[in-house]
Amino acid sequence: MASLSQTKVRTAAASEEAQHINWGNLLLWIGVGFLIFITLFPFYWVVRTALSEPNSVYAYASDFLPHDATTFNFERVLGMIDPASLVGQQATNLSAGTINFWVYLRNSFVVAGLITIGQTLFSSMAAYAFARLKFPFRDQIFFLYLTGLMIPGIVLFIPNFVLIRQLGWIGTIQGIVAPTILMTPFAVFFMRQFFLSLNKDLEEAALLDGTTAFGVFWRISLPLMRGPLLTMGVLTFIGAWNEYLWPFLVGRDESVRVLTVALNVFKSQTPQGAPDWAGLMAGTVVSIVPTILLFLFFGRRVVDSIQFSGFK
Amino acid sequence: MAAVKIASPPEPGLFARLANSQTFLGYAFILPSLIGFVVFFAVPAVSSLFISFTEWNLLTDAEYVGLQNYETLFADDRFWRALQITLTYVLWNIPIQTVLAIGIALIMDKLSNSPLLRGLLILPWLMPNVVVAMLFVWLLDPTLGIINIFLQNIGIGRQGFFGDPNQAIASVAGVNIWRHMGYTAILIFAGLKTIPKSLYEAARVDGANGLVQFLRITLPLLRPVLVFVLVTTVIGSFQIFDTIAVATEGGPAGATRTIIVYIYEQVFERRINMGLATAACVVLFLILITVTIIQTRFLRANQSDLAEYS
Numbered sequence: 001m002a003s004l005s006q007t008k009v010r011t012a013a014a015s016e017e018a019q020h021i022n023w024g025n026l027l028l029w030i031g032v033g034f035l036i037f038i039t040l041f042p043f044y045w046v047v048r049t050a051l052s053e054p055n056s057v058y059a060y061a062s063d064f065l066p067h068d069a070t071t072f073n074f075e076r077v078l079g080m081i082d083p084a085s086l087v088g089q090q091a092t093n094l095s096a097g098t099i100n101f102w103v104y105l106r107n108s109f110v111v112a113g114l115i116t117i118g119q120t121l122f123s124s125m126a127a128y129a130f131a132r133l134k135f136p137f138r139d140q141i142f143f144l145y146l147t148g149l150m151i152p153g154i155v156l157f158i159p160n161f162v163l164i165r166q167l168g169w170i171g172t173i174q175g176i177v178a179p180t181i182l183m184t185p186f187a188v189f190f191m192r193q194f195f196l197s198l199n200k201d202l203e204e205a206a207l208l209d210g211t212t213a214f215g216v217f218w219r220i221s222l223p224l225m226r227g228p229l230l231t232m233g234v235l236t237f238i239g240a241w242n243e244y245l246w247p248f249l250v251g252r253d254e255s256v257r258v259l260t261v262a263l264n265v266f267k268s269q270t271p272q273g274a275p276d277w278a279g280l281m282a283g284t285v286v287s288i289v290p291t292i293l294l295f296l297f298f299g300r301r302v303v304d305s306i307q308f309s310g311f312k
Numbered sequence: 313m314a315a316v317k318i319a320s321p322p323e324p325g326l327f328a329r330l331a332n333s334q335t336f337l338g339y340a341f342i343l344p345s346l347i348g349f350v351v352f353f354a355v356p357a358v359s360s361l362f363i364s365f366t367e368w369n370l371l372t373d374a375e376y377v378g379l380q381n382y383e384t385l386f387a388d389d390r391f392w393r394a395l396q397i398t399l400t401y402v403l404w405n406i407p408i409q410t411v412l413a414i415g416i417a418l419i420m421d422k423l424s425n426s427p428l429l430r431g432l433l434i435l436p437w438l439m440p441n442v443v444v445a446m447l448f449v450w451l452l453d454p455t456l457g458i459i460n461i462f463l464q465n466i467g468i469g470r471q472g473f474f475g476d477p478n479q480a481i482a483s484v485a486g487v488n489i490w491r492h493m494g495y496t497a498i499l500i501f502a503g504l505k506t507i508p509k510s511l512y513e514a515a516r517v518d519g520a521n522g523l524v525q526f527l528r529i530t531l532p533l534l535r536p537v538l539v540f541v542l543v544t545t546v547i548g549s550f551q552i553f554d555t556i557a558v559a560t561e562g563g564p565a566g567a568t569r570t571i572i573v574y575i576y577e578q579v580f581e582r583r584i585n586m587g588l589a590t591a592a593c594v595v596l597f598l599i600l601i602t603v604t605i606i607q608t609r610f611l612r613a614n615q616s617d618l619a620e621y622s
Binding site: 025028029031032035036038039040042043045046049057058061062122123125126128129130133134135136138141144145148150151152153154155156158159160161162163165178179180181182183185188212213214215217238241242243244245248249259260261263264267277280281284287288291292295299300302303306 | 328331332333334335337338339341342344345346347348349351352353354355356357359360363370416419422423424427429430431432433434435436438439440441442443446447448449450451453455456458461490494495498499502547550551553554557558572575576579580586589590593594596597600601604
């Protein structure tokens, strides 16, 4: 009898608890759902607008699905449609400044690619030296790099702009990539933290076995660093791809214009009274795609590295 | 035999000696980054300071004018207004963003930390500022923006957002809260994971409710992560530019002319005035240093309460 009532009590308590948790959790799940909605809806709305027939954007502003769904805007933005053929149509609000998206896309890839390769390589080499090698003034030099973390970008932009101008590099790819292709203090700092967290035993054992310091780096450390290098590479690429102010200052010429700059120029070119929303949003989608792809492949790595960076 | 071998090792060649010299390798490895650091970070930072004591329009030679730029700057109403607008922006942005991020992190901790959810949360942060701004210019458009249509349908009525001088800076802050809250939440979530679960169990045994646990355990032990988050987001927040460049271009009526917009105008839009622009840069730098020092002192960044428990 005693055991039976105990069981009863226990079950009642358990079900009460289960119910309690369910209500609380349900509320939280609703919160999560709302959060996901808030995060994803703007993206959906951009795609929806980009797929709409340009004039229907005005007539059917609140339709949930694209009205008269069409890829016309993407074709326009990517230059697959001759701009001259647009003039004849009654749609007066279509932006004509849309033609060179392939060029801008290529420029963005070249700029972000060069910065990623250079900055990841050179910053990682420096980070390895700071983390593992012993040489005079090592800590003093590293401390100098750390103070560089504190300097706001705009403080550097103005003298750097003057320097690039004196070099005659305004409107060139090398002018856009120069300031960050060799290093950023953050990249060195971030990679050094990674290297410090790697196990030292293997390297020390190899040194004891008579391997040279370079041999240790080349045959033991480097293979272990593949993960951190890839992470740094992805983060650098996203950062370089998203950069706006510097490429805007140095690379306004169409031949070297990157996507972020192009997008804003594109916006300022569309008719003021009735902006070409469908075209603008198609351009926006195009400029997001590479980041999304990168994220689909490396998303977990990016998230983990962000968490990692939070502790340093 | 072995002893003899060790006593007379073969004379290593130059290459082998260099390959084994940590000093040589160390300098060889840091050389490219050192060049980059000196040319594009150290020298510009110092020369900014020097330029701020000169009158210079890029066309003629710079002329030393002492503190005149700083006097002009401090006498310029637009500069003070820019500082005030920037501060308003930071005060809209940081508290809301941080509180929301802590909330999201707590929910993740309680419900699910699936990679999918974390991926979704980080998505806005991966987008260029320019793209995010463009997106919201469309969503918040006065006549066609879906958010305004929604507000009208539920009876609140249409808002000016970027176009209303009273709402513009808060709208910019809202856009950046949207972009950054997931990213910040993930940082804070990583901090939550370092708090030993046994502490909460002990507190529960002592009869502490959820709120008490949060105030007495979670917040104090999150401090190192919160310091990192606050220091980096505040520094970033003071330098807001991209979103404004796209959404409002400093307007309407100068309502979003933040400090960086002000500096930008001195160099690229008005009569070129390098001295005044760099003087404003130096002032911004001093403000950031001061704010950072206050934050780290106030939040005792270097101490961890976790040490007291272990």
